[in-house]
Structure formats: C-alpha cells, structure tokens
Amino acid sequence: MLRVTLFCLAVLAVAVYGDVEKDVKNAVNEVTTTKDGALYCPVPLVGTACPSSSFFHYYKCCGELNRDCCFNLQTWVIVLLALLAVVMLASFILSLIRCVLCRR
Missing domain, CATH: 1.20.5 (Single alpha-helices involved in coiled-coils or other helix-helix interfaces)
Known part of the structure; x- marks a missing residue:
C-alpha cells in the first residue's frame, strides 16, 4: 500500500512540475519581451493615431469603443x-x- 501511495505521489509531482515549468517559462517570456503598442485606435484611417512606443512604454487601445490610446509601462x-x-x-x-x- 505504501508503494502505491508513493508511486501516485511521484506521478502527481511529475505532472505538477510539468505545468509549473510551462507557467514559469510563459511568465519569463512575458517579462523579458517588450510589447509593441497600437498604431491606430481602433483601426487605421478611421481611428486616432497613437504615439510611438519605446523600450519603457507602449500604448494600448482603451476607452469607449477602443478609440483612445492609453499609456502602459512595459x-x-x-x-x-x-x-x-x-x-x-x-x-x-x-x-x-x-x-x-x-x-x-
């Protein structure tokens, strides 16, 4: 009975570790990549032109009908x-x- 319990715990630990490793990789990728901001909100030709993004910040569409450019930090x-x-x-x-x- 003890062996079965230990085996089940080992299988569970391997399954959880695989999920944790994937989550950590996703979090590291999100932190280390810079995001490009929206150029026009909501669409080109009709929307508002957003300022250019930089290494420290970017702009994202927000507000009513996504027509405003909102400042966000990387x-x-x-x-x-x-x-x-x-x-x-x-x-x-x-x-x-x-x-x-x-x-x-």
Missing part, C-alpha cells in the same frame, strides 16, 4: 519598480529593527 519596468519598492521597504524595516534593538 512589464519589465513594472517588475523592476516593484523590486525596488520591496528592497527599500525591507531596508527601512531592518534599519528600524537595528535602531530599536541595538540601542546602548
């Missing part, structure tokens, strides 16, 4: 800003702990 910029915020917050908290605990 995914890697958002991840970088989030990491900077976490590092700054951790530094602040550790400095407070050091100040309180290391008083003489």
